[in-house]
Amino acid sequence: MQRYIALVHKSGKGQYGVMFPDFAGCVGAGATSDEALDDAREALAFHVEGMRQDREKIPAPRSLEDIRAAKQSWVDWNGAIVAFVALVPARARQERVNVMIDHQLLRAADKRAKTSHQSRSALINTALESYLEA
Secondary structure (H helix, E strand, O other): EEEEEEEEEEEOOOOEEEEEOEEEEEEEEEEOHHHHHHHHHHHHHHHHHHHHHHHOOOOOOHHHHHHHOOOOOOOOOOOOOOEEOOOOOOOOOOOOOOOOHHHHHHHHHHHHHHOOOOOOOHHHHHHHHHHHHH
């Protein structure tokens, strides 16, 4: 899974913004840095999907050194926190699978799904995405 460098900025109003030096115009925002990075992850997937539909070339992730050396005037380094955001492919279609899961683990997952107001499948999808991003 490809990881792209993101620059996280905190505004004077307590909001957070995220920009991607590899993708001009692709941004995320949120009330917390975590919310902003979640929004940025979705924005990155949406942006890249649009590029694919337009048959544009998707850039390979650049290193921090390469991004700094490029000296792009629109990249704001002032006060930025550097983060890595994985490019999670947009979900194309759901597929039914038959898997074996430990009984107690499944009960714990069902409990978590219920308290977070999501289905078992949504919880497992989210957990797999998080695991694959790590």
